[in-house]
Amino acid sequence: MPKEKNKEKLILDAAIRLFTSKGYQATRMSDISQEVGMSKGLTYFYYKNKEDLFMALTKKAFDQFKDEFREVYLSKGKTGLEKITDLVIRVVDFASKNQILYDAIINFMDLVKKYNQEESRKEIDPLILESQHFQKLLEIHHEPAKFGVMMVSQGIKDGSIRPELQPEITFYTIWSMIIGFEKMLGPVGYDGKEVKINPESLQPGFLKLLQDMLKGTIQASKPATVQTSLF
């Protein structure tokens, strides 16, 4: 029945809305059921518990995230380097428009780190480990990156990226930069007297450095441009 899938989606969307406006902690399960207009019990029928719901949200986040990566990868008439540049912009945009989804992705990265360390795995809430969504996420969380790696590979082939670079390492380095850049947007936004930069001034320089880091000898006829209309 598509009915059920629908209910599940309604709950998830309500959760996203509420987590976004009030935060995860501050949102009560009852708020969510109320927002959807169903009983608490039914919510629990679809999602085993709050953690499970959040893991489902995280799964959705990764799916959407992968779509972003895929779209950029499949965009026509661009060099690999241009796609990488586009990706940075898209990810930052995604983060600002889907704050809670992006947070869920970052949170999942922390979770994976703990999961991979024998001594800190016990710190993870058992309910998370039990969630089927979590298990699924362990399988698929590398998928967005695969498109990224392919972009780098393409860049090497089309000469926009230096041929001596190793695609995986290069892409994960790029991803590091993206993640850090997004986090950076908070502090540099601080309007302190002594701070000379802000998000608007940081972005072009950041992209320029990223391109410098990557670019090969063969330039695209139209050099990788930096959009400034982002923020």
Added chain:
Amino acid sequence: MPKEKNKEKLILDAAIRLFTSKGYQATRMSDISQEVGMSKGLTYFYYKNKEDLFMALTKKAFDQFKDEFREVYLSKGKTGLEKITDLVIRVVDFASKNQILYDAIINFMDLVKKYNQEESRKEIDPLILESQHFQKLLEIHHEPAKFGVMMVSQGIKDGSIRPELQPEITFYTIWSMIIGFEKMLGPVGYDGKEVKINPESLQPGFLKLLQDMLKGTIQASKPATVQTSLF
């Protein structure tokens, strides 16, 4: 009296120990008082509430963090680029050895982002906003970065970093990379079948790319090396 300062420190150290092993949420205020061997009331005498305590912890984190930056900056006989390379290693090392402190720093960056956005400032727990430590942090959280900027400036002077780079933007880009890199260590550590990289293989490549991004024409006699004994 040094006595009081001491108590404050004892509480903070106990909190760091417990937050590290059980997590912030899971640690009860009573656990902390018990760990120090004092009454709950006294803990509240020194720290207004749990959030205030965490902000004090964050303050300590930034102080130690700044020390790391300062030490690297003041290290003798190194080019600016070498110092930047060292900094990456030091920060990652700091993060792994002082997990909760590093988390507090990242958490504070998120907080500052919310604080700077009119619409999301209300999501911040009022107790955090009231904390004197939070107010202090708003003033000082750029300090570590200042040393970083100076490292870049030095690198430009000594020729190890390209002269056309703008120090502030360059450093904040580097910092972005560092932050993201640290987050990356979780996912890439996953021993999945299809993933070809892990922290050990990522780090040298990451540093190489960072150096490529920055380096000037004049190389140090001894090239910036990459320590591999880190993890």
Added chain:
Amino acid sequence: MPKEKNKEKLILDAAIRLFTSKGYQATRMSDISQEVGMSKGLTYFYYKNKEDLFMALTKKAFDQFKDEFREVYLSKGKTGLEKITDLVIRVVDFASKNQILYDAIINFMDLVKKYNQEESRKEIDPLILESQHFQKLLEIHHEPAKFGVMMVSQGIKDGSIRPELQPEITFYTIWSMIIGFEKMLGPVGYDGKEVKINPESLQPGFLKLLQDMLKGTIQASKPATVQTSLF
């Protein structure tokens, strides 16, 4: 379902019992839940907090109080003055038999005074102001008095009360006397050597004075009597 209303009533009755025997402050919410035989959580499901519960109790007090007034007003074959006399006795009786309810009424009068004074409104516990029962009380707390005013009006019509009296002012003066009289029963009960009066000796004189204050020229065939079996 009458089930729910029932639970609410059960809680309220338990609260009345406990507040009466131990006092409001000394009664813990857990005592109440235990007395009813339900969980603490359920108590909070029906009453938002302790203040809300007390306001509900106050509402019940006013309702019962109004019933007393109505009954006296509707009693047959009595002049207005006789009804007023009865009312005094009934109120004092009500106060002694429903101590906590009467206290709640007096407490609410103090609350209203603060509420009506700009400068002292802030002294009122916010939880009280938020209570729906409090809001309701603001609307209905004059209702008992309305019956009182009608008694005076009747008295004027039937000649038992002086025709030149203004009903509202007269009744509120009477009510003042009643309230004060009830409070008086404490101190005069003190068996001090030098005090010559006690509740028993005070009441008849009090009623006589009250009647003197009010009475018209036309006396009822049977003069307004004073029951002495009250205390």
Added chain:
Amino acid sequence: MPKEKNKEKLILDAAIRLFTSKGYQATRMSDISQEVGMSKGLTYFYYKNKEDLFMALTKKAFDQFKDEFREVYLSKGKTGLEKITDLVIRVVDFASKNQILYDAIINFMDLVKKYNQEESRKEIDPLILESQHFQKLLEIHHEPAKFGVMMVSQGIKDGSIRPELQPEITFYTIWSMIIGFEKMLGPVGYDGKEVKINPESLQPGFLKLLQDMLKGTIQASKPATVQTSLF
């Protein structure tokens, strides 16, 4: 040493100030010590505990109250009835200007009531019963009333009050009216649509009724007037 007496007075005055502005419950002992500028320990040296302090405050309240009564009683060129009228006004004025003191007096009346009832004496906080001030109050709390009784007696003698009235009973009835009247000022202040009276309109009528209740055949040359500038 007058020093000590002074400290005691300072504490008491600070308590009165704070209880007035924040309420008894909301005022912490530390607030009081801070207001006086001394340590908490010293406050406890002068007052055994918070209840003891409040009983001391109550004692002061009765002393001041007695002064009001005495002054009215000793005022020259007035009939007994005029003095009674003045007393009402003075008491209401006292209550509005010394809210906490007046509240303390009313509270003490409730306390005495409990104290006189075998079954409710146990509800009284033991700390109150232990307070020397409480013991003293039991002895002196009738003193203000004595002046009142004397006013009635004078009124009977000078013909302004009916000769058949029994002074004690009459005065306690008057006091009842005063107490109730003061309480009444809260509710009647409510600006409801259907309520036709307010404190200003109630007072003259109240005083008129009081005078009607008491007055003898011989009128003073200048009839007992009603001041309206009170509120």
Added chain:
DNA sequence: AATGAATGAGTCTTCATTCAT
């Protein structure tokens, strides 16, 4: 007389989760 750090019992309140219907 004086300090103020230290105590710790006391309680309200929250909310994820369950289960009888």
Added chain:
DNA sequence: TATGAATGAAGACTCATTCAT
């Protein structure tokens, strides 16, 4: 599927009071 009353463990925080100095 669907409900929502019922549970109860969990935990932060207060503040009157004490006592070593």
